[in-house]
Amino acid sequence: MSLLPYPRITPWVGRLIAANAVVLLLMQTxxxxxxxxxxxxxxxSAVARHPWAFVTYLFVHGGLFHLLANSIGLFVFGSAVESRxxxxxxxxxxxxxxxxxxxxxWLLNLVVPVSPFIGASxxxxxxxxxxxxxxxxxxxxxxxxxxxxKARTLVALLVALDVALALLPGPSEIAHLAHVGGATAxxxxxxxxxxxxxxxxxxxxxxxxxxxxQSGAADEPEQxxxxxxxxxxxxxxxxxxxxxxxxxxxxxxxxxxxxLTVSERRFLDEVSRKKKDPRPH
Numbered sequence: 372m373s374l375l376p377y378p379r380i381t382p383w384v385g386r387l388i389a390a391n392a393v394v395l396l397l398m399q400t401x402x403x404x405x406x407x408x409x410x411x412x413x414x415x416s417a418v419a420r421h422p423w424a425f426v427t428y429l430f431v432h433g434g435l436f437h438l439l440a441n442s443i444g445l446f447v448f449g450s451a452v453e454s455r456x457x458x459x460x461x462x463x464x465x466x467x468x469x470x471x472x473x474x475x476x477w478l479l480n481l482v483v484p485v486s487p488f489i490g491a492s493x494x495x496x497x498x499x500x501x502x503x504x505x506x507x508x509x510x511x512x513x514x515x516x517x518x519x520x521k522a523r524t525l526v527a528l529l530v531a532l533d534v535a536l537a538l539l540p541g542p543s544e545i546a547h548l549a550h551v552g553g554a555t556a557x558x559x560x561x562x563x564x565x566x567x568x569x570x571x572x573x574x575x576x577x578x579x580x581x582x583x584x585q586s587g588a589a590d591e592p593e594q595x596x597x598x599x600x601x602x603x604x605x606x607x608x609x610x611x612x613x614x615x616x617x618x619x620x621x622x623x624x625x626x627x628x629x630x631l632t633v634s635e636r637r638f639l640d641e642v643s644r645k646k647k648d649p650r651p652h
Contacts, residue, residue: 379450380446381449381450381453381454381458381461382453382458383449383453383458383461383462383465384445384446384449384450384461387445387449387465387491388442388445388446390430391430391432391438391441391442391491392442394430394432395432395434395435395438398431408431408489409487410424411423411424411427411430411431411489412424412428412431412488412489413425413427413476413487413488413489413549414487415473415476415477415479415480415485415487416480416484417487424473425470425474426466426469426470428469428473428488428489428490429466429469429490429494430491431489431490432489432490432491433490433544437490440492441490441491441492441495444492444495444499445491445495445498447511448495448498448499448502449461449465449495449498451502451505451506452464452498452501452502452505455505456501464497464498464501464560465494465498466494467497467556468494468497468498468500468553468556468557469491469493469494469497469553471497471552471553471555471556471557471559472493472494472497472549472550472552472553472556473493473549473552474552474556475548475549475551475552475553475555476488476546476548476549476552479548479552486542486546488546488549489546490546490549492545492546492549492550492553493546493549493550493552493553493556494553495553496526496529496530496533496550496553496554496557497553497554497556497557497560498557499525499526499529499554499557500526500554500557500558501557501560502522503522503523503525503526504557504561504625505624505625506522506624507521507522507523508521508522508523509521509522510522511525513525526554529550529554530550530551530554533547533548533550533551533554534547534551537551561625565626565630612642615638616638616639616642619631619635619638619639622635
Protein backbone atom coordinates (compact mmCIF):
# COMPACT_ATOMS: atom_id res chain seq x y z
CA MET A 372 0.00 0.00 0.00
CA SER A 373 1.07 3.59 -0.50
CA LEU A 374 2.74 5.62 2.22
CA LEU A 375 0.56 8.57 1.27
CA PRO A 376 -2.22 9.28 3.80
CA TYR A 377 -5.37 8.33 1.89
CA PRO A 378 -7.01 5.77 4.20
CA ARG A 379 -10.60 6.18 3.02
CA ILE A 380 -12.12 5.04 -0.24
CA THR A 381 -13.15 8.01 -2.37
CA PRO A 382 -16.63 8.41 -3.94
CA TRP A 383 -16.05 7.36 -7.55
CA VAL A 384 -13.53 4.68 -6.68
CA GLY A 385 -16.17 3.09 -4.45
CA ARG A 386 -18.90 3.44 -7.07
CA LEU A 387 -16.75 1.92 -9.83
CA ILE A 388 -15.78 -1.04 -7.65
CA ALA A 389 -19.43 -1.56 -6.69
CA ALA A 390 -20.60 -1.30 -10.31
CA ASN A 391 -18.04 -3.89 -11.43
CA ALA A 392 -19.09 -6.23 -8.61
CA VAL A 393 -22.80 -5.89 -9.44
CA VAL A 394 -22.18 -6.57 -13.14
CA LEU A 395 -20.13 -9.67 -12.32
CA LEU A 396 -22.84 -10.95 -9.97
CA LEU A 397 -25.59 -10.40 -12.55
CA MET A 398 -23.63 -12.03 -15.36
CA GLN A 399 -22.89 -15.11 -13.26
CA THR A 400 -26.42 -15.52 -11.90
CA UNK A 401 -29.02 -13.90 -14.19
CA UNK A 402 -27.53 -12.91 -17.55
CA UNK A 403 -25.45 -16.01 -18.16
CA UNK A 404 -25.68 -16.09 -21.94
CA UNK A 405 -22.22 -16.21 -23.61
CA UNK A 406 -23.67 -14.11 -26.43
CA UNK A 407 -24.26 -11.22 -24.00
CA UNK A 408 -20.67 -11.26 -22.77
CA UNK A 409 -19.47 -11.36 -26.38
CA UNK A 410 -21.62 -8.31 -27.14
CA UNK A 411 -20.23 -6.38 -24.14
CA UNK A 412 -16.59 -7.41 -24.64
CA UNK A 413 -14.31 -5.31 -26.83
CA UNK A 414 -13.52 -7.04 -30.11
CA UNK A 415 -11.23 -4.85 -32.27
CA SER A 416 -12.51 -6.55 -35.40
CA ALA A 417 -16.21 -5.97 -34.55
CA VAL A 418 -16.36 -2.30 -33.49
CA ALA A 419 -18.78 -1.50 -36.32
CA ARG A 420 -21.29 -4.02 -34.93
CA HIS A 421 -20.68 -3.27 -31.24
CA PRO A 422 -19.58 0.39 -30.90
CA TRP A 423 -20.76 0.50 -27.28
CA ALA A 424 -18.05 -2.01 -26.41
CA PHE A 425 -15.50 0.84 -26.19
CA VAL A 426 -17.03 1.49 -22.75
CA THR A 427 -18.96 -1.62 -21.71
CA TYR A 428 -15.94 -3.94 -21.68
CA LEU A 429 -14.62 -1.94 -18.69
CA PHE A 430 -17.39 -3.25 -16.43
CA VAL A 431 -17.21 -6.92 -17.40
CA HIS A 432 -14.78 -9.27 -15.63
CA GLY A 433 -13.90 -12.89 -16.13
CA GLY A 434 -14.25 -13.97 -12.53
CA LEU A 435 -13.82 -13.04 -8.88
CA PHE A 436 -10.01 -13.02 -8.97
CA HIS A 437 -10.01 -10.75 -12.03
CA LEU A 438 -12.40 -8.36 -10.28
CA LEU A 439 -10.45 -8.47 -7.00
CA ALA A 440 -7.12 -7.65 -8.68
CA ASN A 441 -8.58 -4.64 -10.49
CA SER A 442 -10.45 -3.47 -7.39
CA ILE A 443 -7.30 -3.51 -5.26
CA GLY A 444 -5.37 -1.57 -7.89
CA LEU A 445 -8.18 0.95 -8.26
CA PHE A 446 -8.39 1.47 -4.49
CA VAL A 447 -4.63 1.79 -3.91
CA PHE A 448 -3.98 4.24 -6.74
CA GLY A 449 -7.43 5.64 -7.48
CA SER A 450 -8.28 6.98 -4.02
CA ALA A 451 -5.21 9.20 -3.96
CA VAL A 452 -5.67 10.31 -7.58
CA GLU A 453 -9.35 11.15 -7.09
CA SER A 454 -8.47 13.19 -3.99
CA ARG A 455 -5.94 15.12 -6.08
CA UNK A 456 -7.94 15.55 -9.31
CA UNK A 457 -11.45 15.88 -7.90
CA UNK A 458 -14.24 13.35 -8.40
CA UNK A 459 -15.60 14.62 -11.74
CA UNK A 460 -12.15 14.94 -13.34
CA UNK A 461 -11.15 11.55 -11.98
CA UNK A 462 -14.15 9.80 -13.52
CA UNK A 463 -13.48 11.51 -16.86
CA UNK A 464 -9.84 10.48 -16.71
CA UNK A 465 -10.70 6.88 -15.78
CA UNK A 466 -13.11 6.51 -18.71
CA UNK A 467 -10.63 8.26 -21.00
CA UNK A 468 -7.93 5.71 -20.13
CA UNK A 469 -10.39 2.84 -20.61
CA UNK A 470 -11.54 4.07 -24.00
CA UNK A 471 -7.93 4.91 -24.87
CA UNK A 472 -6.91 1.30 -24.20
CA UNK A 473 -9.64 0.09 -26.56
CA UNK A 474 -8.68 2.60 -29.26
CA UNK A 475 -5.03 1.55 -28.93
CA UNK A 476 -5.94 -2.11 -29.51
CA TRP A 477 -8.31 -1.21 -32.35
CA LEU A 478 -5.53 0.66 -34.17
CA LEU A 479 -3.03 -2.10 -33.44
CA ASN A 480 -5.47 -4.65 -34.87
CA LEU A 481 -4.98 -2.99 -38.25
CA VAL A 482 -1.41 -4.33 -38.19
CA VAL A 483 -1.54 -7.50 -36.08
CA PRO A 484 -4.52 -9.49 -34.78
CA VAL A 485 -5.74 -8.54 -31.29
CA SER A 486 -8.08 -10.89 -29.45
CA PRO A 487 -11.31 -9.68 -27.76
CA PHE A 488 -10.91 -8.71 -24.11
CA ILE A 489 -12.83 -7.58 -21.02
CA GLY A 490 -11.95 -5.89 -17.72
CA ALA A 491 -10.88 -2.54 -16.30
CA SER A 492 -7.15 -3.31 -16.13
CA UNK A 493 -6.24 -0.80 -18.83
CA UNK A 494 -8.08 2.01 -17.06
CA UNK A 495 -6.59 0.99 -13.69
CA UNK A 496 -3.06 1.07 -15.11
CA UNK A 497 -3.84 4.51 -16.52
CA UNK A 498 -4.80 5.60 -13.00
CA UNK A 499 -1.50 4.14 -11.74
CA UNK A 500 0.30 6.32 -14.30
CA UNK A 501 -1.51 9.36 -12.88
CA UNK A 502 -0.40 8.37 -9.37
CA UNK A 503 3.21 8.13 -10.55
CA UNK A 504 2.93 11.52 -12.25
CA UNK A 505 1.60 13.21 -9.12
CA UNK A 506 3.84 11.38 -6.61
CA UNK A 507 6.80 9.88 -8.52
CA UNK A 508 8.85 9.27 -5.36
CA UNK A 509 6.04 7.85 -3.21
CA UNK A 510 6.94 4.42 -1.85
CA UNK A 511 4.64 1.50 -2.63
CA UNK A 512 4.88 -1.98 -1.13
CA UNK A 513 4.15 -4.85 -3.52
CA UNK A 514 3.92 -8.42 -2.21
CA UNK A 515 6.19 -10.40 -2.23
CA UNK A 516 8.92 -7.79 -2.86
CA UNK A 517 10.45 -7.10 0.59
CA UNK A 518 11.41 -3.48 -0.10
CA UNK A 519 9.21 -0.57 -1.19
CA UNK A 520 9.39 0.67 -4.77
CA LYS A 521 9.03 4.24 -5.92
CA ALA A 522 5.77 4.81 -7.76
CA ARG A 523 7.44 5.73 -11.03
CA THR A 524 9.64 2.62 -10.86
CA LEU A 525 6.69 0.34 -10.12
CA VAL A 526 4.57 1.69 -12.98
CA ALA A 527 7.49 1.50 -15.41
CA LEU A 528 8.08 -2.14 -14.42
CA LEU A 529 4.38 -2.99 -14.84
CA VAL A 530 4.28 -1.48 -18.33
CA ALA A 531 7.56 -3.16 -19.34
CA LEU A 532 6.26 -6.51 -18.07
CA ASP A 533 3.04 -6.14 -20.07
CA VAL A 534 5.01 -5.29 -23.22
CA ALA A 535 7.29 -8.30 -22.73
CA LEU A 536 4.39 -10.69 -22.09
CA ALA A 537 2.45 -9.30 -25.07
CA LEU A 538 5.41 -10.14 -27.34
CA LEU A 539 5.52 -13.78 -26.25
CA PRO A 540 4.17 -16.20 -28.87
CA GLY A 541 0.87 -17.96 -28.32
CA PRO A 542 -2.48 -16.87 -26.91
CA SER A 543 -2.85 -15.35 -23.45
CA GLU A 544 -5.86 -15.01 -21.16
CA ILE A 545 -4.63 -11.56 -20.04
CA ALA A 546 -5.06 -8.53 -22.32
CA HIS A 547 -1.52 -7.17 -21.95
CA LEU A 548 -1.95 -4.89 -24.95
CA ALA A 549 -4.98 -3.26 -23.35
CA HIS A 550 -2.86 -2.58 -20.25
CA VAL A 551 -0.21 -0.91 -22.40
CA GLY A 552 -2.92 1.08 -24.18
CA GLY A 553 -4.36 2.40 -20.91
CA ALA A 554 -0.93 3.38 -19.62
CA THR A 555 -0.11 5.07 -22.94
CA ALA A 556 -3.36 7.05 -22.85
CA UNK A 557 -2.60 8.23 -19.31
CA UNK A 558 0.95 9.22 -20.19
CA UNK A 559 -0.22 11.18 -23.25
CA UNK A 560 -2.82 12.95 -21.11
CA UNK A 561 -0.15 14.40 -18.83
CA UNK A 562 2.32 15.12 -21.63
CA UNK A 563 -0.28 17.10 -23.55
CA UNK A 564 -1.14 19.00 -20.35
CA UNK A 565 2.52 19.91 -19.91
CA UNK A 566 2.79 21.11 -23.50
CA UNK A 567 -0.30 23.28 -23.13
CA UNK A 568 1.15 24.87 -19.98
CA UNK A 569 4.28 25.85 -21.88
CA UNK A 570 2.31 27.70 -24.47
CA UNK A 571 3.49 31.36 -24.62
CA UNK A 572 -0.11 32.57 -24.47
CA UNK A 573 -1.03 31.64 -20.92
CA UNK A 574 -4.81 31.59 -20.38
CA UNK A 575 -4.62 31.39 -16.57
CA UNK A 576 -4.76 35.15 -16.00
CA UNK A 577 -6.42 34.67 -12.63
CA UNK A 578 -3.48 32.78 -11.16
CA UNK A 579 -0.93 35.06 -12.84
CA UNK A 580 -2.61 38.12 -11.37
CA UNK A 581 -2.25 36.75 -7.86
CA UNK A 582 1.45 36.12 -8.38
CA UNK A 583 2.05 39.62 -9.70
CA UNK A 584 0.22 41.21 -6.78
CA GLN A 585 2.38 39.31 -4.30
CA SER A 586 5.59 40.13 -6.15
CA GLY A 587 4.71 43.78 -6.42
CA ALA A 588 3.98 44.03 -2.71
CA ALA A 589 7.50 42.83 -1.94
CA ASP A 590 9.04 45.77 -3.85
CA GLU A 591 6.92 48.56 -2.35
CA PRO A 592 8.64 51.08 -0.04
CA GLU A 593 7.99 50.95 3.70
CA GLN A 594 6.18 54.27 3.70
CA UNK A 595 3.66 53.16 1.12
CA UNK A 596 2.77 50.05 3.05
CA UNK A 597 2.30 51.98 6.24
CA UNK A 598 -0.23 54.28 4.55
CA UNK A 599 -2.79 51.47 4.07
CA UNK A 600 -3.60 50.23 7.59
CA UNK A 601 -6.91 48.32 7.30
CA UNK A 602 -6.89 45.57 9.90
CA UNK A 603 -8.15 42.90 7.53
CA UNK A 604 -5.42 43.39 4.96
CA UNK A 605 -2.67 41.29 6.65
CA UNK A 606 -5.08 38.38 6.99
CA UNK A 607 -6.22 38.66 3.37
CA UNK A 608 -2.62 38.86 2.15
CA UNK A 609 -1.63 35.89 4.31
CA UNK A 610 -4.54 33.78 3.00
CA UNK A 611 -3.78 34.77 -0.60
CA UNK A 612 -0.07 34.08 -0.16
CA UNK A 613 -0.77 30.67 1.39
CA UNK A 614 -3.18 29.70 -1.40
CA UNK A 615 -0.72 30.84 -4.07
CA UNK A 616 2.11 28.93 -2.40
CA UNK A 617 -0.03 25.75 -2.41
CA UNK A 618 -0.78 26.24 -6.10
CA UNK A 619 2.88 26.73 -7.02
CA UNK A 620 3.98 23.70 -4.96
CA UNK A 621 1.28 21.58 -6.63
CA UNK A 622 2.56 22.73 -10.01
CA UNK A 623 6.13 21.76 -9.09
CA UNK A 624 4.91 18.34 -7.90
CA UNK A 625 2.99 17.73 -11.13
CA UNK A 626 5.28 19.23 -13.80
CA UNK A 627 8.61 20.04 -12.17
CA UNK A 628 10.25 23.29 -11.12
CA UNK A 629 11.31 24.04 -14.70
CA UNK A 630 7.67 24.72 -15.61
CA LEU A 631 7.44 27.76 -13.29
CA THR A 632 7.10 31.20 -14.81
CA VAL A 633 9.46 34.03 -13.91
CA SER A 634 6.87 35.62 -11.63
CA GLU A 635 6.22 32.30 -9.87
CA ARG A 636 9.95 31.88 -9.21
CA ARG A 637 10.08 35.44 -7.87
CA PHE A 638 7.16 34.63 -5.57
CA LEU A 639 8.95 31.53 -4.20
CA ASP A 640 12.10 33.58 -3.59
CA GLU A 641 10.07 36.15 -1.66
CA VAL A 642 8.41 33.45 0.48
CA SER A 643 11.81 31.88 1.19
CA ARG A 644 13.26 35.26 2.19
CA LYS A 645 10.39 35.90 4.60
CA LYS A 646 10.81 32.44 6.16
CA LYS A 647 14.49 33.14 6.83
CA ASP A 648 13.82 36.64 8.17
CA PRO A 649 10.49 36.58 10.11
CA ARG A 650 10.72 40.21 11.18
CA PRO A 651 7.92 42.44 9.80
CA HIS A 652 8.66 44.08 6.44
